[in-house]
Amino acid sequence: MSYSLQLDIPGANAVLRRAFPGRDQAYFPSVTLVEPGRVHVVLPYHESTLRPGQLISGPTLMGHADTAAYVLILAHIGDQLMAVTSSLVMNFLRGARPGELHAQAEFLRLGRRNAVCDVKLWTESPDRLAAQATVTYAIP
Template identity: 65%
Template sequence: MPQPDLKLDVEGVNALLLKAFPDARPETMALAVEAAPGRVLVRRPFGPGLLRPGGVISGPTLMSIADTAAYGLVLAHVGEQLMAVTSSLVMNFLRGAAPGDIWAEALMLRLGRRIAVCDVRLWTESPDRLAAQATVTYAIPSA
């Protein structure tokens, strides 16, 4: 399946993420490290505040990063559409995420005029050892 063209590179995606969330600090936010047609990779630096009892990354943290990765992927392909909003997020927790930087790879499953559907895979140890997977749908405002 051919992938849609990028409208923004990594720097452009990160600039829009920081614009959308002006109170966020770059050192504690999930930001893009790679952007390619149909794909964005984000990294959220580890901090002890991300842990839940039991010493693993909390579920709400993983859900937030999955949503941010999908938002970054949508922005990379549609440009400055800050009012694109999550319409669905289905999260599957596969194993406890060990303490460490959190990585999320978002892949575009479908990009239409009004809806984008993304697959997001999250890990801390290795991409071969997924902690969670999410399917995230974004509603894209009409121009």
């Protein structure tokens, strides 16, 4: 399926910052890739994301998966900040070691009323996934 982009990397980063103006800028996700049907978003490492056992917490992984899906959708539908999560199914595959948290999101489906995204997350390497999520958004 072919997808057309509405936002490039700087545009996606600007929309993300406008959508979440109160977040700490030192610990803000950065969009590093925007291609038709795919984005890559990196969350800087911060020790506050760790859980006992020195692994990145589940809520951090879930939040980053949701953010990557949101960026993917907005990059393709434009500046429609009221797109909302309607479902997030998370599969934890292995402990995420401390480090930058990477998320690559791709469309499974992009429709007029909803979008379904596949999100892969890792800290060590894309060959060693920490988690995978399927995220559905309702589009206004």
